[in-house]
Amino acid sequence: MKADIHPEYKDITVIMTDGSEFTTRSTYSGGDTIRLDIDPKSHPAWTGVQRLVDTGGQVAKFNKRFAGFGIK
Structure with missing residues (x-):
């Protein structure tokens, strides 16, 4: 595998529409949390x-x- 081409994974918190949340790992670069409109x-x-x-x-x-x- 080539070095330095893979995105960085980090822990993010996903907030569902009912307020419940869970933590997962993602390459999402928009912050530390994702708030869902529809789940x-x-x-x-x-x-x-x-x-x-x-x-x-x-x-x-x-x-x-x-x-x-x-x-x-």
């Missing part, structure tokens, strides 16, 4: 419950753009 405890694919998460107003923007588009 297996809240994602509809795993829970079977649909929940609307509007980050950044994307749903409102879509509704505004296509408000007049439909059956009259």
Whole structure:
């Protein structure tokens, strides 16, 4: 293996949507913690419950753009 080409691993804390957290090792360089918006405890694919998460107003923007588009 070539020397000095592999990223550095460090311990990071992952914070789930319900506030629980765990520590893992990663090459993530954005800080010491990652706060998740969607995780297996809240994602509809795993829970079977649909929940609307509007980050950044994307749903409102879509509704505004296509408000007049439909059956009259």
